[in-house]
Amino acid sequence: MHIPDGFLSPQTYLPAWGLAAGAWAWAGRGLAARLDERLVPRLAMLTGLAYALGLVMLPLPGGTSGHALGVALLALVFGVRLAFLAYSGVLGLQALLFGAGGITALAVNALAIGLLGGAVAVGLYRLLRRFGEDLAAAVAAFVSLQASALVVALVLGLQPSIARRADGTPLFFPLGPEITVPAVLLPHLLIGVGEAALTVLVWRIARRKGWVGP
Amino acid sequence: MNRARRWLFAYVAAVVGIGFVHDPGALAALLGAALAGAGPARWRLLRRAAAALLLFNLSVSLAYALVAAGQGRPLAEVLLTMNLRVLLLVFLGFWLVDRVRLLDALAGWPLARLVATLAIGQIGVYRRLLDDGRMAFRSRCPHPGAVDLARQAGAQGGALFDKSLQGAEQVAQAMRSRGAFDA
Numbered sequence: 045m046h047i048p049d050g051f052l053s054p055q056t057y058l059p060a061w062g063l064a065a066g067a068w069a070w071a072g073r074g075l076a077a078r079l080d081e082r083l084v085p086r087l088a089m090l091t092g093l094a095y096a097l098g099l100v101m102l103p104l105p106g107g108t109s110g111h112a113l114g115v116a117l118l119a120l121v122f123g124v125r126l127a128f129l130a131y132s133g134v135l136g137l138q139a140l141l142f143g144a145g146g147i148t149a150l151a152v153n154a155l156a157i158g159l160l161g162g163a164v165a166v167g168l169y170r171l172l173r174r175f176g177e178d179l180a181a182a183v184a185a186f187v188s189l190q191a192s193a194l195v196v197a198l199v200l201g202l203q204p205s206i207a208r209r210a211d212g213t214p215l216f217f218p219l220g221p222e223i224t225v226p227a228v229l230l231p232h233l234l235i236g237v238g239e240a241a242l243t244v245l246v247w248r249i250a251r252r253k254g255w256v257g258p
Numbered sequence: 259m260n261r262a263r264r265w266l267f268a269y270v271a272a273v274v275g276i277g278f279v280h281d282p283g284a285l286a287a288l289l290g291a292a293l294a295g296a297g298p299a300r301w302r303l304l305r306r307a308a309a310a311l312l313l314f315n316l317s318v319s320l321a322y323a324l325v326a327a328g329q330g331r332p333l334a335e336v337l338l339t340m341n342l343r344v345l346l347l348v349f350l351g352f353w354l355v356d357r358v359r360l361l362d363a364l365a366g367w368p369l370a371r372l373v374a375t376l377a378i379g380q381i382g383v384y385r386r387l388l389d390d391g392r393m394a395f396r397s398r399c400p401h402p403g404a405v406d407l408a409r410q411a412g413a414q415g416g417a418l419f420d421k422s423l424q425g426a427e428q429v430a431q432a433m434r435s436r437g438a439f440d441a
Contacts, residue, residue: 068369084426088376088430142310218340
């Protein structure tokens, strides 16, 4: 669901880059000590999966695209910090190699999808796991996708209010939240079901193979 | 500062600067300048950029056209500005990747380079595996039905995990031998 280049105003993406820089520094702290030849292959594999999922996308009139993310899976297996870093790398490569997403929008995308999505997934999973691991993983994946989609839709929908000419003509993304929110959220309700199923499937494999945790 | 880093900084400066240009004529001139600067690769890069954003921008442009028509808002200038800006930004990104090795540009940032190395390595693994699987399936089953496709997708999904893990282990061992995990 990432936002492409050219849709966000500098008033939006420059502060977001500042915020993301702090978040990346926080996520990268102590990372070198955690990474070893056991963790890195698993991280690379699931990061590659997230990358592949992000490329099978459906353009949405709300200014973004619909696709599964794999962020909840990354966050459940490796924690929020690693998921955020890994997904930020995925977004950067998708932007530069395929023109999917963008460099100006990278920080907003990373914060909304990688950080918020990962945090919602881990928080919900911890809250719900007493009702069953699979159910908790499924709900966590579904809700985290919706949370990210909502933030992306709101950021896009606010652009006509943030950056416009004196006569009200929008300078960047031209559609308001009354269009972006339903246009982005409704397809993601369906995509979320697929995301939840995929997350549970891979989560089971990850637990069986002992990939979970550092 | 190496050449790749200078390109990266120039790209970032251009991308930020373009965000402050709102005149379609100026954006078209900048696109023309970028095309001229890109040399013989220009049309290949332009085709890639146009293909990357075509469906996406078309859906947004149509949605805005409907809204603007219904509410009497200005149409042509908004759409021209938005689409030219997006095309220019995507073109510059492709031009950057065409001109420099991304990992060289990230040489001064070990964490970014590590993440990029892992992701680029896995992209190659996934692409190879998918191509191999697709060609093998096509040779075995020239006219697949829905059941064949589902069975193939399931088998390929399982194989992807095992083989990509194996590929990533090789990358990790190569990184270990080069001191990537030394504190």
